[in-house]
Amino acid sequence: MLDLLRRRPAFRRLWAAGTISLVGDWLAFVAVSRLALDHGGGEIALVGVFAAHSLPHACLSPIAGFVADRFDRRRLLVGIPLVQAAFTLAMVLAAARGELVALQALVLVRSAFTAFMVPAETAALRHTVEPPELLRANAIVSGTWSVTFVAGMALGGVLAALGPVPAILADTFSFLLAASIAAGLPPMQPEGAGAPPAAGVWGLVRAVPRDLWDALGHARARPALFRAVFSKVPAALAGGMGWVTLNLVADRAAPFGEAALSLGILQSVRGAGTGLGPLGISLFTRGNEPGRGLEHAAALTTFAGIVAFSLVQPWPALLLVAVLVWGMGGGSNWVLTSASLQRLAPDAMIGRLSSIDDLATTTTMVVGALIAAFLCQASFSLQAIGAMAAGAGLVAWIALSLRRAEAPLAIDKPALERG
Numbered sequence: 001m002l003d004l005l006r007r008r009p010a011f012r013r014l015w016a017a018g019t020i021s022l023v024g025d026w027l028a029f030v031a032v033s034r035l036a037l038d039h040g041g042g043e044i045a046l047v048g049v050f051a052a053h054s055l056p057h058a059c060l061s062p063i064a065g066f067v068a069d070r071f072d073r074r075r076l077l078v079g080i081p082l083v084q085a086a087f088t089l090a091m092v093l094a095a096a097r098g099e100l101v102a103l104q105a106l107v108l109v110r111s112a113f114t115a116f117m118v119p120a121e122t123a124a125l126r127h128t129v130e131p132p133e134l135l136r137a138n139a140i141v142s143g144t145w146s147v148t149f150v151a152g153m154a155l156g157g158v159l160a161a162l163g164p165v166p167a168i169l170a171d172t173f174s175f176l177l178a179a180s181i182a183a184g185l186p187p188m189q190p191e192g193a194g195a196p197p198a199a200g201v202w203g204l205v206r207a208v209p210r211d212l213w214d215a216l217g218h219a220r221a222r223p224a225l226f227r228a229v230f231s232k233v234p235a236a237l238a239g240g241m242g243w244v245t246l247n248l249v250a251d252r253a254a255p256f257g258e259a260a261l262s263l264g265i266l267q268s269v270r271g272a273g274t275g276l277g278p279l280g281i282s283l284f285t286r287g288n289e290p291g292r293g294l295e296h297a298a299a300l301t302t303f304a305g306i307v308a309f310s311l312v313q314p315w316p317a318l319l320l321v322a323v324l325v326w327g328m329g330g331g332s333n334w335v336l337t338s339a340s341l342q343r344l345a346p347d348a349m350i351g352r353l354s355s356i357d358d359l360a361t362t363t364t365m366v367v368g369a370l371i372a373a374f375l376c377q378a379s380f381s382l383q384a385i386g387a388m389a390a391g392a393g394l395v396a397w398i399a400l401s402l403r404r405a406e407a408p409l410a411i412d413k414p415a416l417e418r419g
Helices: 003-007 009-036 042-068 073-097 100-125 131-160 164-182 200-220 223-230 233-252 259-285 292-311 316-344 350-377 382-401 413-418
Strands: none
Touching: 003 009, 003 131, 009 073, 009 100, 009 131, 009 164, 042 073, 042 100, 042 200, 042 350, 073 100, 073 164, 100 131, 100 316, 100 350, 131 259, 131 316, 200 223, 200 350, 223 316, 223 350, 223 382, 233 259, 233 292, 233 316, 233 350, 233 382, 259 292, 259 316, 292 316, 292 382, 316 350, 350 382
């Protein structure tokens, strides 16, 4: 599978830039988390931190998808990390002065720019490999995320022990290095998009709702494409609820010693699973088109892992098995649906469809976490919440799978010509 990196130099560059940036992100995540430790309290506060770091990214996704369908993706992959590097450097100054509020504000702004990277990377990936290689390419990306998660968290812990500044400074350099690597990619102007409109920033923003409506109407009439766009949502709903149970199991039961150590171990094992699952699928399919059955299996594995995790709290070894299965299912779901989206979406629409995917997934995950937090405060047991998480995900998955084609939304002729 890794021979794809050797045979496809453009994919190798895209992968290397993303990998370096990811490592830096995890370093800074540990450092910022250390500074924010013990601020707030209770399940709602826990979800509030999660939402604050996720929703700005999600809210900008529609604009990001529009931008990825109108501008050269290579320029975006170079320019956005440079902007992120500038904000991260400001984070270094805030951390050095101990200004936690300013640091968190800068984190939110910087995280928002990540929204522009997701559709740009999704759209660029299909230009770096052949269609039959999309599954393997996404499996490599997912596996790399897992490795960088584990390694970045561990290295971040070491650097954070020296104080937050070294870790955040390393993140600054990671963005600069990622931009320099991406600069070697070939131009990737969207197919059929024409010249970007010269209406200024406000003109671009005003065009976003209509363009998103066009893309959604295109997907509504094509069940396979619609499922590819929204197939992460059921797993995100269950995963958001499961995320709360994972944190609370680590906090209340501390199965591996202290709560912080337990959380780190459980998250690392889940992260490893997100790489192992796609690796197994890639080896199993061996370049063949994956069937819908594999997508069903990935979703069911995710739900089974979440409910099992909530039921085996007294047994630490079984907790590790359950969270590994959870990660394997979630990672496989991500890879299979991402490959389907890249394979089925028109190039002039893939940025918008990817942003809809990102917005729906992130928002649903936060909603799931909020539901679990309220259930906790209503004195539901973690076992009950885990079972409800799996049940909610399963119902959403069945509803999505049974969906049939709908008539396209009303789109005028010029809009169709653009998409």
